[in-house]
Amino acid sequence: MTYNINEKGYYGEFGGAYIPEMLYPNVEELRENYLKIMAEPEFQKEFNQLLKDYVGRPSPLYFAKRLSEKFNTKIYLKREDLNHTGAHKINNTIGQILMAKRLGKHRIIAETGAGQHGVATATVCALMGLECIVYMGEIDIARQAPNVARMKMLGATVVPALSGSRTLKDATNEAIRDWINNPVDTHYIIGSVVGPHPYPDMVARFQAVVSEEIQWQLQEHEGKTKPDYVVACVGGGSNAAGAYYHFLEDTNIKLIAVEAAGKGIHSGESAATSVLGKEGIIHGSKTLLMQTPDGQITEPYSISAGLDYPGVGPMHAHLYKSGRAQFISITDDQAMKAGLELCQLEGIIPAIESSHALAVFEQKTFLPEDVVVLSLSGRGDKDLETYINYFNL
Numbered sequence: 001m002t003y004n005i006n007e008k009g010y011y012g013e014f015g016g017a018y019i020p021e022m023l024y025p026n027v028e029e030l031r032e033n034y035l036k037i038m039a040e041p042e043f044q045k046e047f048n049q050l051l052k053d054y055v056g057r058p059s060p061l062y063f064a065k066r067l068s069e070k071f072n073t074k075i076y077l078k079r080e081d082l083n084h085t086g087a088h089k090i091n092n093t094i095g096q097i098l099m100a101k102r103l104g105k106h107r108i109i110a111e112t113g114a115g116q117h118g119v120a121t122a123t124v125c126a127l128m129g130l131e132c133i134v135y136m137g138e139i140d141i142a143r144q145a146p147n148v149a150r151m152k153m154l155g156a157t158v159v160p161a162l163s164g165s166r167t168l169k170d171a172t173n174e175a176i177r178d179w180i181n182n183p184v185d186t187h188y189i190i191g192s193v194v195g196p197h198p199y200p201d202m203v204a205r206f207q208a209v210v211s212e213e214i215q216w217q218l219q220e221h222e223g224k225t226k227p228d229y230v231v232a233c234v235g236g237g238s239n240a241a242g243a244y245y246h247f248l249e250d251t252n253i254k255l256i257a258v259e260a261a262g263k264g265i266h267s268g269e270s271a272a273t274s275v276l277g278k279e280g281i282i283h284g285s286k287t288l289l290m291q292t293p294d295g296q297i298t299e300p301y302s303i304s305a306g307l308d309y310p311g312v313g314p315m316h317a318h319l320y321k322s323g324r325a326q327f328i329s330i331t332d333d334q335a336m337k338a339g340l341e342l343c344q345l346e347g348i349i350p351a352i353e354s355s356h357a358l359a360v361f362e363q364k365t366f367l368p369e370d371v372v373v374l375s376l377s378g379r380g381d382k383d384l385e386t387y388i389n390y391f392n393l
């Protein structure tokens, strides 16, 4: 069994490109060209240079001593929070903006939940002088106000999505609608390992730099390239895909995916797709998604905008179904507690998405000699308002 994508664009039974006919030319153009373009030495050179000088890579692999002492295991944090714009999302947007330029596109659209991907997209559009339109659910616009302001300062137009739960799913619908109406000059920068093939694979490859670095950084710290566990939160699944990428086929390395259980898995207010999801099609790919018995998508809920999505990418559906990754669901309360704990033990304020991953240590016991690498996907600046309200600060 392979855990990577096959030549037809599937991870096991999940993936593919289930798209309206009107999107076919755009997606096909990308599918035909993405691997070729990514393999060009000039592309690689420009991508790696920007990751180094603009994003600030490599991001540190930090041994969290006090956190490790508390949970009696060896915890390393992959500090994606230290990237320019504050999260892992920029790795992908740098890659995709270079791809868009080579495909001759001069108008960029994107969807965003937490606003991190929107900011990362607005940033690379400013860098390259391209027009940028970001779709964002009305609810997310309210709870991630600092990121909305950032996008505007960077010259992007932020368009509210007013349908459904007015969160990430609805923003994605609006972006797809825009792309159908603007097929020739527009590139859609999808922000996670979701969407029709080749997006999940392309985004995973751009994020793969994360596990590439983990290998040599662990060699420096521990004298070996392989951790025992890799832990990451999963919204669509891009930070997890990046952290897992070079470890996917080595089953000695255990993968843990952390989802948002919101107010409780069975509370009716949750985004725990692995437990509640069934096979279905969302945003162009066959995957696991939360749906009613007659196939209507269930509105998700999480305190964290970046995890508030009713599906997971097809790679993660396959990792779940095959048992390759263990999925753990974390409630709002458990995540907020773990986030505050990181602040006070390590002096790092995490994004609430990353706080979900951190809550794993209260749920699962690791051995003292285990080397656990956790993807600290983003910093908490964007979430201050939510932390303030939650803790009455």
Ligand SMILES: Cc1ncc(COP(=O)(O)O)c(C=O)c1O
Residues within 6 Å of the ligand: 087, 088, 113, 114, 115, 116, 117, 191, 192, 193, 233, 234, 235, 236, 237, 238, 239, 240, 305, 306, 307, 351, 353, 354, 377, 378, 379
């Ligand atoms: C900091 C952070 N972590 C994680 C996520 C979840 O996305 P993904 O599952 O694609 O990594 C987001 C999404 O906005 C985010 O901003």
